């Protein structure tokens with residue numbers, strides 16, 4: 001599969017003259033090796049979390065007995081299997097499920113992003129497509145990640161399938177990021193438009209995905225365990241591909257098979273926090289008031305097995321293995337990089353400086369002030385699983401090249417009207433940081449890429465940079481600060497060195513947030 005991914009065609013196409021430009025020979029060779037390794041690593045990281053491999057790891061069927069094993073649980077299949085799914089990676093997940101379990105599959109309905117089948121066909125990713133005789137009905141909708149009439153039709157078909165199941169049936173639920181917008185079924189009298197407006201307002205005012213999905217759950221028939229409830233008394237197996245930091249099953253796609261732990265008070269707090277409580281439509285107030293007095297209480301999900309089958313952590317574990325195979329000491333720093341992209345870029349700038357010094361200088365000459373700043377910034381960013389001390393120890397103990405790996409999803413607060421995405425913006429900001437820091441005798445490369453292959457509204461997945469970038473850009477008449485001020489990172493990378501630093505994968509058919517690689521190689 002990795003071969004099908006066309007990563008970095010621009011790198012391959014980049015004229016040698018541009019790559020040679022400004023570099024002494026030895027450094028050029030080293031820089032090219034780093035860039036080539038970065039490309040390979042990004043490619044194999046994505047390949048590890050493609051739907052097919054993940055589904056094959058999660059499910060095994062004994063063809064003789066029809067016993068399906070999922071983790072340590074067994075389920076008896078006898079032409080009693082149904083399938084529903086919703087999310088950006090669900091087309092490929094459904095194709096893999098049908099390939100594995102098709103003999104027992106009676107019927108399926110999935111809700112996937114508009115245009116995804118055409119995109120997969122266009123790029124020749126046949127393994128992501130259902131066969132022509134498939135038992136799975138496909139709905140495409142939620143253009144631009146917003147719930148629409150098509151997604152509503154899909155959600156109603158999914159509900160209908162679930163409600164028709166009996167205690168003898170097994171429902172396989174395939175879930176991935178983007179699932180919330182692809183499964184809208186507002187509780188009447190709330191309308192689709194009202195729900196759309198409220199979620200858009202919350203997102204625009206900076207609500208977190210946890211807050212956003214708490215509200216979505218309260219207003220939905222299927223989220224927050226509603227789908228599992230509809231399928232009762234059938235048994236339910238939910239296979240989840242995580243696109244949320246920390247892999248919280250109740251948040252990913254708003255947890256349609258996970259009982260919600262939130263109450264109306266939680267919703268009112270969130271709506272208050274973003275100044276939306278006073279202007280709520282009457283329908284929303286009605287539904288929230290009803291929820292408080294619902295005699296059935298929250299949905300129960302005792303008949304459900306929820307399993308995370310893919311995540312940023314899994315992708316980084318593979319990246320670590322591959323980086324070691326390429327000859328680097330590799331260490332995973334965090335799978336929860338979040339916060340303002342400016343602070344995250346500053347963090348990586350400081351990290352490169354401090355780690356570079358650990359790698360090349362005696363410990364007595366480590367930059368103390370920058371080391372302190374790095375730890376302070378790490379504390380400010382509140383990264384729950386950060387292994388900073390451990391990572392620096394690995395770097396200090398390494399005699400040769402090092403690769404620091406991280407993942408997550410920083411946020412960009414848009415100020416300008418330029419074209420870009422959070423990965424390209426992060427890479428460009430890190431380039432600006434590195435350009436200003438004394439790095440010592442070490443080659444550095446930083447890559448930031450979205451595993452779904454599409455960074456913001458651009459065709460690129462992300463970008464990679466080296467410390468010389470800002471200086472070289474100036475010689476090309478490109479001012480990094482000006483592009484950053486307009487959130488115009490894509491235009492910058494498109495022009496700089498003929499686009500040689502952009503990552504292009506096309507839509508990958510998976511989504512486990514972003515990955516960040518920091519390569520350090522002593523000269």
Ligand SMILES: Nc1ncnc2c1ncn2[C@@H]1O[C@H](COP(=O)(O)OP(=O)(O)OP(=O)(O)O)[C@@H](O)[C@H]1O
Pocket residue numbers: 088145177178243411412413414417418419420421422425450452454455456457487488489511513
């Ligand atoms: N010009 C820009 N520069 C930087 N970031 C941008 C720009 N335009 C949009 N974005 C960012 O792109 C993001 C939306 O793109 P994208 O669809 O890749 O992310 P997403 O909706 O979070 O989906 P996913 O989690 O599946 O990647 C938003 O976070 C937005 O802030």
Ligand SMILES: O=C(O)[C@H](O)CO
Pocket residue numbers: 176177178179180181209213243244251252253254
């Ligand atoms: O669909 C959603 O709710 C987001 O992608 C988080 O999973």
